[in-house]
Amino acid sequence: MEDWVYRALARWPNVPALYDWLSLDRRGRWLIRGEPITRPQIIDTINRNYAVDERGCWYFQNGPQRGYMKLEVAPFVLRVADDGEQLLTHNELPVLRASRGFIDAEGSLLLATEHGAAAFADTELDWALQRISGAGSLLQDEELAAALALRSGTQTPLQLRLENRCLPLIRLDAEDVEAELGFVRVPSAPA
Known part of the structure; x- marks a missing residue:
């Protein structure tokens, strides 16, 4: 500050x-x-x-x-930097470390980063989808549908490629996101 x-x-x-x-x-x-x-x-x-x-x-x-x-989704919203690879938060913080990745049935793709929980902006989902792989090199619609049908908290066979590493994706229901990633979506005054 x-x-x-x-x-x-x-x-x-x-x-x-x-x-x-x-x-x-x-x-x-x-x-x-x-x-x-x-x-x-x-x-x-x-x-x-x-x-x-x-x-x-x-x-x-x-x-x-x-x-x-x-x-609406998470404390940070991700966008792709001008270089086409680096991720930045909505407030211009570079994301250097993502430790876990999550997908939910509403179409959100979230990462646990060094800054906190971050969701890809809906305008960046095409970029992310091009970097998600399943059994083959390219993600198939059937693989995505099968991953989304899994129970919340289950690791999927999907991986997100970020720079030089692949991050396994976990299926997570929207109502489980706050507890899993440690934030409050709608704050209220303490009692």
């Missing part, structure tokens, strides 16, 4: 947190009350001051106030 945030927190330590105003959609866009934030300076500020609390709830630290994010 930026220095001005720490100074504001020291000056006003007890500002109540904000819930149900901010969100992150599956394309990596910040929204306020359901409307996309388009001003580059605001987007850059949110990107630099985005963090997670001890409960696994993601937020934007706006000076002394935390604005908790409702997440």
